[in-house]
Amino acid sequence: MADDIITVEHLRYTYQDAQVAALDDVSLRVPRGTWVSVIGHNGSGKSTLAKNILGLLEPDAGVINVDGMVLSEETVWDIRSRVGIVFQNPENQFVGATVADDVAFGLENHAVPREEMLTRVDDALNAVRMREFANREPAHLSGGQKQRVAIAGVVAQQPQIIILDEATSMLDPAGRKEILALIRELKDRLGLTVLSITHDLDEAAGSDQLIVLDDGHVVETGKPSQIFAHGTSLVAHGLDVPYSQQLRGELGKLGIEIPGDYYDDEGLVDYLWTLRSTM
Amino acid sequence: MDITFDHVSYTYQANTPMAGVGLDDVSVTIHGGAYTAIIGHTGSGKSTLLQHLNALLKPTSGTVRIGERMITPSTSNKNLHPLRKKVGMVFQFAESQLFAATVREDVAFGPRNFGVSAEDADALAVQMVARVGLPEDVLDRSPFDLSGGQMRRVAIAGVLAMQPEVLVLDEPTAGLDPAGRREMMALFAKLHADGQTIVLVTHQMDDVADFADDVLVMDQGKVVRQGHPKEIFQDAQWLLDHQLGLPRTTQFALRLQQKGFKFDHLPLTTPELAQMLAEQLGGARHE
Incomplete structure (x- = not known):
């Protein structure tokens, strides 16, 4: 479809020497300009999927299409220049002696002229509010600051798509909130598409679309409210149940059945208050 | 074994222009047999406090009593070895410290270092690998062929193999997926039920509410509150003012x-x- 910036069709990937495929007949679509989360437990195949989309791993079978190009040896570099990825551990992705050098590194690799590079690095650091740290050593930053620098490195490449590979899972709750808000702001301002790989349901709750992976298969696809409505199946897939659904379950045990599919926290607070007011 | 801090202050890079306060007049007791949680935002002094629990740091002033042993600013660095055995530390991302060719050797390394015979150390390795819930067949595998969650269990088994009286856990579930986190917390609850003293540093307030029986709240190098989770989380606004979170249930109850x-009173758990x-x-049901 013209509006899908990523499509994956019948993708299969097997690691060398492995008995079972890490991804088996995986098909999905990511509409341009949306935030799509792939959720699943560790080992479910989430990161393998991201690596296949970037052409870091070569599929056994299936077709991957990114921004109108079928992924192949000829298109892989073109595709990579349109996709930026932020990994789980910022420690593992620093190469520069200073924050600014680090942000510039990706641009040097893409042979961006120096004048333009300086502007892009400055703009990117400004976008993540790390400009005053430009000449600092990355090693002396907090986890959240490091992740902001990593995001600046991605933003400087002016990609169409940002892939978050558990990008907030090593941060404390405050750092996590801050990074998610920053990505959301950048996505809206720069018109990006976000593909987030996560097992954090709070992070996934804000997505337009959820894709649940388990044992290399897509087991569910839908809006967060649809997926969260049948909470217990998430536990079966090694994930958590959203809090509002947990509380509904406990209330159900005490004889208070709440009709309807899914309420987020706010919806459930409203429902309970209405129930109390009608007593 | 209790660990008691008596007016402990610690200054980083003392007597230099870079001097910074790590701990400020801390007096507190961590009780033997308890499950103590330490909470506080990044930079509040949690790690500095942890490093005093087995004399990795010595106070700049005041005393720390670890069981029978008194640590003062003038305590010599010699003979601190036995303390390291009594207080076992599981640092963040402990799996990054694995190094041996097999799980068996890695877990046995600690006890071997403390003079345990090869045979007894091996028996401890077998026992501790089982205790952390790993199958026996991992013993002769390379720790690096295991999953992240399994590797962390091996690292914890390595600390348990030294049979510490106090087990200190610094963010032990960071980076694990939900199922891994639940299993890890269940493991610590079981160890505690078997009599292990536990000190847990965490940002996960649900874990504090579900498992701890004593909470220390740190802010700017001081222990600003100590009490049962039920007491600590009652003062929700105060915690939010100190940039600390609340258990999910308590947050939800506040919205209600x-x-x-x-x-x-504010509830801590979903039931x-x-x-x-x-x-x-x-x-409502009878209308």
Whole structure:
């Protein structure tokens, strides 16, 4: 479809020497300009999927299409220049002696002229509010600051798509909130598409679309409210149940059945208050 | 074994222009047999406090008593070895410290270092690998062929193999997926039920509410509150003012309260909140 910036069709990937495929007949679509989360437990195949989309791993079978190009040896570099990825551990992705050098590194690799590079690095650091740290050593930053620098490195490449590979899972709750808000702001301002790989349901709750992976298969696809409505199946897939659904379950045990599919926290607070007011 | 801090202060890079306060006049007791949680935002002094628990740091002033052993600013660095055995530290991302060719050797390394015979150290390795819930067949595999969660269990087995009286855990579930986190917390609960003293540093307030029986709240190098989770989380606004989170249930109850619900105390767990709501809503079903 013209509006899908990523499509994956019948993708299969097997690691060398492995008995079972890490991804088996995986098909999905990511509409341009949306935030799509792939959720699943560790080992479910989430990161393998991201690596296949970037052409870091070569599929056994299936077709991957990114921004109108079928992924192949000829298109892989073109595709990579349109996709930026932020990994789980910022420690593992620093190469520069200073924050600014680090942000510039990706641009040097893409042979961006120096004048333009300086502007892009400055703009990117400004976008993540790390400009005053430009000449600092990355090693002396907090986890959240490091992740902001990593995001600046991605933003400087002016990609169409940002892939978050558990990008907030090593941060404390405050750092996590801050990074998610920053990505959301950048996505809206720069018109990006976000593909987030996560097992954090709070992070996934804000997505337009959820894709649940388990044992290399897509087991569910839908809006967060649809997926969260049948909470217990998430536990079966090694994930958590959203809090509002947990509380509904406990209330159900005490004889208070709440009709309807899914309420987020706010919806459930409203429902309970209405129930109390009608007593 | 209790660990008691008596007016402990610690200054980083003392007597230099870079001097910074790590701990500021801390007096507190961590009780033997307890499950103590230490909470506080990044930079509040949690790690500095941890490093005093087995004399990795010595106070700049004041004393730390670890069991029978007294640590003062003038304590010599010699003979601190036995303390390292009594207080076992599991640092963040402990799996990054694995190094041996097999799980068996890695877990046996600690006891071997403390003079345990090869045979006894091996027996300890077998026992501890089972205790952390790993199958026996991992013993002769390379720790690096295991999953991240399994590797962390091996690292914890390595600390348990030294049979510490106090087990200190610094963010032990960071980076694990939900199922891994649940299993890890269940493991610590079981160790505690078997008599292990536990000190847990965490940002996960649900874990504090579910497992701890004593909480230390740190801020700017001081222990600003100590008490049972039930007491600590009652003062929700105070915690939020100190940039600390609340258990999910307590957050939800606060929102209900803002809407108009009345609670005589703030609940910590989902069943507790459900019970309180049922008492207020129970009549609705009979209309």
